[in-house]
Amino acid sequence: MNMALDVLSWLLLTSGGLAVLIGGIGALRMPDLYSRMHAASVTDSLGAILVIAGIMLQAGLTLASFKLGAILLFLLLTSPTSSYALASAALLAGNKPMDPIDPEPEASQPSDAASTSAEGGRT
Amino acid sequence: MYTxxxxxxxxxxxxxxxxxVLGPSVYDRxxxxxMFGTKTVLLLAVIAFLYGRPDFLDLALxxxxxxxxxxxAVLEFFRSRVERQQSEETRGS
Amino acid sequence: MSVDELAQNVPTRSRGFRILLLTVLLAVAWLLWSGLFKPLLLGLGVLSCGLTLYVLQRMGYFSNETFAFRYNHRLFGFWAWLGKEIVLSSLEVSRAVLSPRLNIDPRTVRLDVSDLDPVDQAVLGNSVTLTPGTLTLDVHQGSMVVHALTPEGAAALQAGEMQRRVGELNN
Structure with missing residues (x-):
């Protein structure tokens, strides 16, 4: 039983290390900002899940396991938030993705200036 | 295996x-x-077990x-700078 | 529908229950994290829990129903499904990264998410970002702009399975 746990945790840790490494290579190779964010997302979600799950199997049912779980939960809840903040800041600064964004469906209406000023007031 | x-x-x-270092834009940096930061968290968690010091987990969190x-905070700073520049441009033109 | 109207359709818990739940959560987190039961540290714990509750109260957290945590056990089923998706799409992205010619063809698509309430829109946006290969660029007025690394990823999102699963979390 212990042996099986060891093998499983070794598998998780090794594949986690591999996922982290692939994300790093991807962040270096990808051609533009948004595709690099996809590569970084491999390390942030899959890499973190696999590595921390692997350590948790080694730690067993202890306080350390609980802390690792809390760290994993925190990482998984915050990484999309910072990705979204990064993407929206880059978009606002005029960093266009390769494939252009479709215009908003409502943008064809004549009250364009009025709606943008209303949005400006809300934010 | 932690190694x-x-x-x-x-x-x-x-x-x-x-x-x-390569950039090119500030957002790539x-x-x-x-990414470096989240990898540091993982590294700290692994090191806590590599050296048998569970208190490193608190550092990781x-x-x-x-x-x-x-x-x-950094993104908010860039964002407000971009917004200021854009409002200055529209006022200037 | 406005944000307030959408929020009213969702069953909510009473204000006192929410305060109690958060207090218990904070206290458990403090005790497990410190692991020490000296009077000084327990006092500091009570102080920081109280301070957190006061700051949240000042922010209007307890008077705004939108922020009430209202998911049930189905959330775990959703997490399991999301974990499977993360593994599958990570394999796709890894294959693209490791192929010598960088097999990517980024797409930007617009999804209509106006049938979800604001919190579910945020959950959907975060789930999309968490899955490698897809990335939420913008959520605004019920429409969501998603950047996908491959046309297949974009098509899978437009098929709407993730959106349906997030929508089912509440019912």
Missing amino acids: VVTIATLITMALALVRA VLAVN AYALINFIGVL
Whole structure:
């Protein structure tokens, strides 16, 4: 039983290390900002899940396991938030993705200036 | 076996640093630094078990918090600068 | 529908229950994290829990129903499904990264998410970002802009399975 746990945790840790490494290579190779964010997302979600799950199997049912779980939960809840903040800041600064964004469906209406000023007031 | 993960994480951190130096835009650098930060959290968690010092887990959590807030603060700073520049441009034209 | 109207359709818990739940959560987190039961540290714990509750109260957290945590056990089923998706799409992205010619063809698509309430829109946006290969660029007025690394990823999102699963979390 212990042996099986060891093998499983070794598998998780090794594949986690591999996922982290692939994300790093991807962040270096990808051609533009948004595709690099996809590569970084491999390390942030899959890499973190696999590595921390692997350590948790080694730690067993202890306080350390609980802390690792809390760290994993925190990482998984915050990484999309910072990705979204990064993407929206880059978009606002005029960093266009390769494939252009479709215009908003409502943008064809004549009250364009009025709606943008209303949005400006809300934010 | 923790050594394998430690080495993989360290290599990725080095790759992220290369991306941070290459840029080209400031947002690529922020992405690289954010990646470096999350890898630091993983590295701290692994090191806690590699050297048998569970108190490193507290450092990992604290680092995760600092990294998240730091990245958001930097982006907010860039964002407000871009907004200011854009409003100055529209006023100038 | 406005944000307030959408929020009213969702069953909510009472204000006192929410305060109690958060207090218990904070206290458990403090005790497990410190692991020490000296009077000084327990006092500091009570102080920081109280301070957190006061700051949240000042922010209007307890008077705004939108922020009430209202998911049930189905959330775990959703997490399991999301974990499977993360593994599958990570393999796709890894294959693209490691192929010598960088097999990518980024797409930007617009999804209509106006049938979800604001919190579910945020959950959907975060789930999309968490899955490698897809990335939420913008959520605004019920429409969501998603950047996908491959046309297949974009098509899978437009098929709407993730959106349906997030929508089912509440019912």
